Amino acid sequence: MGKLDLKFYWAIFLRRSPYFMLVAALLTAIGLTVAFILPPVYISRASILVEPQQISGNLVQSTVAIDPYQQIQILQRRVMTRASLFDLAQKTGIAADNPEATTEDIIQNTARRIVFSGGEPQEVTRNGPAPEAIMIGVSFEAEDAALAARGANEVVSLILQENLRSRTSKAEETVRFFEAEVERLSAELEETSAAISAFKTDNVESLPDSLETRRQQQSLEQERLLALEREESALRNERATTVWVFERTGTTGNLVTRSPEETELEALKSERIKQLAVYAPTSSRIRILDTRIAALERLVEEQRATRVVEGGGDLAAGPSSELELELAPIDARLEFIAQEKALIEQTLVDLQSSIQQTPSNEMTLERLEREMAGLRAQHDSATSGLAQAQAGLRIELDAQGERFTVIENPVEPTGPESPNRKLIAMAGMAGGIGAGLGLIVLMELLNRSIRRPVDLTSTLGIQPIATIPYIRTAAEARLRRGLIVGSLLFVLVVIPLGLFLVNTYYMPLDLLVDQIQEIVRPGSAPEIAEPAQQ
Numbered sequence: 001m002g003k004l005d006l007k008f009y010w011a012i013f014l015r016r017s018p019y020f021m022l023v024a025a026l027l028t029a030i031g032l033t034v035a036f037i038l039p040p041v042y043i044s045r046a047s048i049l050v051e052p053q054q055i056s057g058n059l060v061q062s063t064v065a066i067d068p069y070q071q072i073q074i075l076q077r078r079v080m081t082r083a084s085l086f087d088l089a090q091k092t093g094i095a096a097d098n099p100e101a102t103t104e105d106i107i108q109n110t111a112r113r114i115v116f117s118g119g120e121p122q123e124v125t126r127n128g129p130a131p132e133a134i135m136i137g138v139s140f141e142a143e144d145a146a147l148a149a150r151g152a153n154e155v156v157s158l159i160l161q162e163n164l165r166s167r168t169s170k171a172e173e174t175v176r177f178f179e180a181e182v183e184r185l186s187a188e189l190e191e192t193s194a195a196i197s198a199f200k201t202d203n204v205e206s207l208p209d210s211l212e213t214r215r216q217q218q219s220l221e222q223e224r225l226l227a228l229e230r231e232e233s234a235l236r237n238e239r240a241t242t243v244w245v246f247e248r249t250g251t252t253g254n255l256v257t258r259s260p261e262e263t264e265l266e267a268l269k270s271e272r273i274k275q276l277a278v279y280a281p282t283s284s285r286i287r288i289l290d291t292r293i294a295a296l297e298r299l300v301e302e303q304r305a306t307r308v309v310e311g312g313g314d315l316a317a318g319p320s321s322e323l324e325l326e327l328a329p330i331d332a333r334l335e336f337i338a339q340e341k342a343l344i345e346q347t348l349v350d351l352q353s354s355i356q357q358t359p360s361n362e363m364t365l366e367r368l369e370r371e372m373a374g375l376r377a378q379h380d381s382a383t384s385g386l387a388q389a390q391a392g393l394r395i396e397l398d399a400q401g402e403r404f405t406v407i408e409n410p411v412e413p414t415g416p417e418s419p420n421r422k423l424i425a426m427a428g429m430a431g432g433i434g435a436g437l438g439l440i441v442l443m444e445l446l447n448r449s450i451r452r453p454v455d456l457t458s459t460l461g462i463q464p465i466a467t468i469p470y471i472r473t474a475a476e477a478r479l480r481r482g483l484i485v486g487s488l489l490f491v492l493v494v495i496p497l498g499l500f501l502v503n504t505y506y507m508p509l510d511l512l513v514d515q516i517q518e519i520v521r522p523g524s525a526p527e528i529a530e531p532a533q534q
Contacts (some may be wrong), residue, residue: 031428
């Protein structure tokens with residue numbers, strides 16, 4: 001400190017004091033002007049609580065299953081749409097304050113005033129504390145306390161309306177979807193049911209449920225065919241024997257009083273009575289028996305007509321009439337057997353054809369029934385979903401689902417929150433003093449001229465005898481004082497006046513600062529959501 005010439009530096013400060021005063025006065029004037037020009041900012045705040053579903057989810061579940069944090073983000077974006085912001089400006093009167101402002105300026109001005117807080121997802125560990133209730137903070141800034149409260153109330157109302165409309169709309173869309181799904185599945189069920197019914201009607205003789213019956217009938221018909229073939233063979237042998245005996249003896253030696261057809265007819269009638277106890281009168285087995293009985297009755301009637309003897313004259317016709325009388329029932333029986341065999345063979349062909357068609361019909365029927373079962377399951381699920389969707393819609397209409405509740409209503413603020421005029425003025429004054437001192441230091445660092453005797457000795461190696469300071473003339477002193485006073489007046493009058501005119505006639509200083517910040521830091525402006533593309 002012994003080498004530090006405080007007297008010299010004080011002299012330098014006094015010599016440079018006009019520059020110091022000019023810079024200090026400039027920044028102090030700017031700070032004071034800005035402190036008094038900036039409009040007051042009133043902030044009205046509200047708090048919204050996100051409440052869970054009022055009715056237990058074990059009883060009935062709302063169909064609007066949206067994560068609350070996601071719902072908050074959706075609502076914020078809907079509130080910050082251009083249409084919502086412009087409508088909000090019209091309702092609060094922001095647009096009326098500046099009639100010359102464009103729509104874009106009104107939207108940007110309104111967006112700057114709205115601030116959301118809270119609603120961020122919370123990380124909760126397995127053993128950590130339970131998550132706190134979800135809170136949303138909404139604040140609205142304005143130059144007037146009443147406008148701030150009015151704007152905050154409008155934003156809160158918009159959030160509540162959008163939440164109710166969004167949840168109700170989603171619930172109604174869910175109900176409409178399930179109604180359309182139930183209607184579609186009902187129509188497909190009716191079509192599939194009609195297709196199954198038509199298929200069964202068209203293939204009634206070859207359905208899989210009657211396959212075992214048809215196989216049993218096929219076995220019975222085959223046994224019946226074998227019995228008829230054996231009987232036919234026996235009758236042919238009997239006929240050949242009768243003819244052989246007649247050719248050698250001239251007589252048959254046997255006059256049949258009752259034909260085999262009559263015996264067979266009685267047997268078939270007894271068989272029909274037994275089968276009626278098991279099968280319905282309209283079954284194929286009973287119909288076949290009725291066909292045989294009818295054919296035998298006609299044959300028996302014909303045989304009886306040929307054996308009628310009118311006046312006893314037929315026996316006197318000779319042995320030839322006796323042979324014909326003996327062979328007539330045999331031939332009639334053989335003819336009946338041939339008819340029966342043809343009928344049985346045709347029945348066997350039909351049964352075999354229906355049995356061969358059964359596997360493919362079974363596959364088709366199973367496919368239709370699988371489609372029917374799948375559609376029925378989908379229909380039951382859609383019906384259950386429709387009932388749940390209708391219950392969920394009722395929950396939303398009655399405001400029993402997840403809802404937003406205002407727990408702190410916006411109130412008119414009692415005083416402005418910003419700007420802090422004293423702090424701005426003091427910051428301007430402190431900044432001016434610091435900048436003035438910095439300017440003096442910078443000027444001295446850049447000045448390399450010789451100004452002290454010690455500088456002569458250290459620089460030129462000369463020991464001065466005496467030093468004579470520079471003495472200004474009276475005119476120079478007046479000129480210097482005039483420049484200093486003029487500069488101070490310019491700083492203290494013109495600069496504040498210019499800032500006042502800019503704030504009044506061009507753009508408020510706070511908006512101007514925001515625009516400068518947007519140029520310097522792109523993306524700092526409030527985010528405005530674009531309308532969704534239809």
